Amino acid sequence: MDKRKIILDCDPGHDDAIAIMLAGRASSLEILGICVEAGNQTLEKTGNNTINLVQYLDLDVPVALGSGKPLKRAPMTCAAIHGETGLDGFPFSPLKIKYHQQNAVELMKSLLDKNEDVTLVPTGPLTNIAELLVKYPEVKKNIKSIVLMGGSIGYGNVSPAAEFNILCDPEAADIVFNSGLDVYMLGLDVTRKALVLPNVMKRMSKIHNKAGELFIRLMKVFNENQLKIFGHSGAPLHDPATIISLLNPKVFTFKKMNVVIDVTGGPSYGRTNCDQFDYLHQPHNAYVAVDINVKEYWNEVEKGLKRYSK
Ligand code: RIB
Numbered sequence: 001m002d003k004r005k006i007i008l009d010c011d012p013g014h015d016d017a018i019a020i021m022l023a024g025r026a027s028s029l030e031i032l033g034i035c036v037e038a039g040n041q042t043l044e045k046t047g048n049n050t051i052n053l054v055q056y057l058d059l060d061v062p063v064a065l066g067s068g069k070p071l072k073r074a075p076m077t078c079a080a081i082h083g084e085t086g087l088d089g090f091p092f093s094p095l096k097i098k099y100h101q102q103n104a105v106e107l108m109k110s111l112l113d114k115n116e117d118v119t120l121v122p123t124g125p126l127t128n129i130a131e132l133l134v135k136y137p138e139v140k141k142n143i144k145s146i147v148l149m150g151g152s153i154g155y156g157n158v159s160p161a162a163e164f165n166i167l168c169d170p171e172a173a174d175i176v177f178n179s180g181l182d183v184y185m186l187g188l189d190v191t192r193k194a195l196v197l198p199n200v201m202k203r204m205s206k207i208h209n210k211a212g213e214l215f216i217r218l219m220k221v222f223n224e225n226q227l228k229i230f231g232h233s234g235a236p237l238h239d240p241a242t243i244i245s246l247l248n249p250k251v252f253t254f255k256k257m258n259v260v261i262d263v264t265g266g267p268s269y270g271r272t273n274c275d276q277f278d279y280l281h282q283p284h285n286a287y288v289a290v291d292i293n294v295k296e297y298w299n300e301v302e303k304g305l306k307r308y309s310k
């Protein structure tokens, strides 16, 4: 079976790291490149985390940096959850590999010029992808879909209305959701059900390889920070939902609906207004995840970790 070609676009970030890990050895996926943007931390830190993860996981994939700033609004980060480094909790070895010489938009452009049916998988703010679509709209013909972690039908996680990835750059999200491409939105409604509870930690701690060690060390810090901020007894593991939806289509249930991004700048700035009951009869521009098979989610995480050698 042909591998599904993907380009990751991330802001590691503890949950981004697990998403990269699950994609890294998946026999059904081919990672063409990994692009980085600011989000959980500044670009310098999310970039450093990404390239460290690629080196640690021994992935032969180009890593390219984005612009590091949103299209319009002021940058925001999330050190409270991801720490000062953006990936607190894991001591990486000294870096030997370097960033790709092109920036994120130029790398995506060159990959999309050479490949068809490519799935873009953003797990951070949508700045890089919005910039790509504005600068090179012709690449759309080679984009199969955009499978993103972000938004929510319900309430937000950084404001009452908005989820972090969308609020980091609402104008970029507006461009992506109105691109005419097939957008799959894995939002908080489903990812908040994938909690790294003690039974999950116990199950993954039995995986004695580099992936299992990375998972346990990162999730320990991720859980501690989420407990401090939200009182969660287990952190919601958001970003791997994108990769898992590609690996096992049975895990998530999607419903196509109209999604409007609030770019008014008021108290609902960055909200994904998801018209799940079609009140407004507007064009259905996104497939929104409305349910998750949590048991299968963790089965996919366990399988993903086991794909790595010692
Ligand atoms: O709201 C959760 C999202 O924001 C995740 O992608 C997490 O990594 C942060 O970027």
Ligand code: CA
Pocket (backbone or CB within 6 Å): 010, 011, 012, 013, 015, 016, 039, 040, 123, 124, 239
């Ligand atoms: Ca992220």
